[in-house]
Amino acid sequence: MRRRDVITLASGATLAWLPFARAQQSSRKVWRLAFLNTDSWESEVQRALFEVFRDELRKLGYVDGKNLVIERRAAEGHYERLDQLANELIALRPDVVVAVATPAIAAARRATATTPIVMWGVGDAVALGFIKSLAHPGGNLTGVATMFSDTVGKSLELLHSILPAATRVAVLGRSNATHKRLFEEAEAAAKTLGLVTIPISAPSRDDLGQAFETMVQEKCDALFVLAGPIEPQIVLLAAGKKMPAIYQFSAYVDLGGLASYGASLALMGKQTAHYTAKIFQGAKPAELPVEQPVGFELALNLKTAAALGLSIPAAVIARADKVIE
Secondary structure, eight states: OOHHHHHHHHHHHHHHHHHHHHHTTTOOOOEEEEEEESSOTTOHHHHHHHHHHHHHHHHTTOOBTTTEEEEEEEOTTOGGGHHHHHHHHHHTOOSEEEEESHHHHHHHHHHOSSSOEEEEEESOTTTTTSOSOSSOOOSSEEEEEOOHHHHHHHHHHHHHHHOTTOOEEEEEEOSOTTHHHHHHHHHHHHHHTTOEEEEEEOSSGGGHHHHHHHHHHTTOSEEEEOSSSOOHHHHHHHHHTTOOEEESSTHHHHTTOSEEEEEOHHHHHHHHHHHHHHHHTTOOGGGSOOBOOSOEEEEEEHHHHHHTTOOOOHHHHHHOSEEEO
């Protein structure tokens, strides 16, 4: 079966379920939802994404402050805090935990083997040991996969189209269990384009400044930022170093990044809300297949391109889903 057919079937199943969900809202139960984020609530991007998720829950009949209580915790980019925050949330006895990104998902899994966990954006959940298979998760976790490893090649092709003279590309990774594999994917894709990849590690946001100094010392022509918690400082540092950068989230382009290609985080948030509602209604995570993203987007920031002295080819602009002028 083609991937497009799979997505269509998954979307159709979700839509078919909606009347059932709304029909079940007669219960007087107040649901408790725990929300664990690796990023900061001070981030405008994170607030906007959370509102997408909460609004979708509202459409499904679950209203924060009425029949729903949401307990939120954020690690502010300090992954070492995630275990403590996850344990705090589990102590509140939530009906469901929503965990955003792989580090938070791993912490939630360590904190509980029984409370349902919905994953908002996970890499290879099988390889990471979170689930048994996409079709049959088999435990207390389910949710939405990112497919970022599948889009690495297209991201580097986009970078090569914008910067055909570039030869040395820095690949920026953080403290994320999926980044080793993503770098391997980037290295393999880069070779086919005649590019050399330089691995750059910044375990925490405090390491980002030194990471960019290393890129300059390594004479990198461009930067590819691997998927992870959105860090506005990366955009600022890239601008300061005149470093053209491509990302896996379009939110970076909104913040001033040059270009991005990857799954739509907003659509993934809506999918996550539907998983949450299904579990409220009695569905078991072990029996809910992990879905792929339902939308991918190519985003460009022409203002940033101009500031860098770059001219993005018209053919690339024509393919873009979002263009900031």
